Amino acid sequence: MTAPFAPELLRVPTPLSWLERASASPEVLLIDHANCEKKAASTALALMFAYAEDLELTAKMSRLAREELRHYEQVAKLIRSLKIAPQRLSPGRYAEGLRRLVAKAEPQREIDLMICGAFIEARSCERFARLTEHLTTPMGARLRDLFAGLHAAEARHYQLYLELARRAAARGEASELIEARIEEFAALEADLITRPDALFRFHSGAPDDGAI
Secondary structure (H helix, E strand, C coil): CCCCCCCCCCCCCCCHEEEEEHHHHHHHHHHHHHHHHHHHHHHHHHHHHHHHHCHHHHHHHHHHHHHHHHHHHHHHHHHHCCCCCCCCCCCCCHHHHHHHHCCCCCCCCHHHHHHHHHHHHHHHHHHHHHHHHHHHHHHHHHHHHHHHHHHHHHHHHHHHHHHHHHHHHHHHHCCCCCCHHHHHHHHHHHHHHCCCCCCCCCCCCCCCCCCC
């Protein structure tokens, strides 16, 4: 991997403490990532319903949802092959924390939802790159191979969401404001990633001493 993170969006790299925890907890990492792929697909479908009159957006979200489900199938296949016992995991704070910044009223809501999606995908992209360098156990090597293959897809996804955010802003005559809005999300995202986190998840922050 050439770039440690997506420079046009992310303000901080993943903390080393998170990478160390990921190396020590590959089962939780993989199960939660499977959840992330399902959630990514459901988000794309939800956007298709929310903006059904926008045929360009719905076509792109349809393709995205199918790709995310294919990724889920890849992750689920690896979980089975590694004989990892499935378990229900409570969601982390990351996605919900970002969504708290999303406006409730249109047209700003559409712009914010796309920005939010861009940050989630960009962080996934960055973590795939970092994980390929840190997962060194035999099980970690299997995850590393999978994540290396997913890295390019996540790069496309965050760029797609960013393109759609700027498109929505231009349509709503808010083009001059979108960069400031992106900076607001960037600051929040950086805080969520660096602040101690009580749960270890694929998108969690720096683990605190009692993280589970």
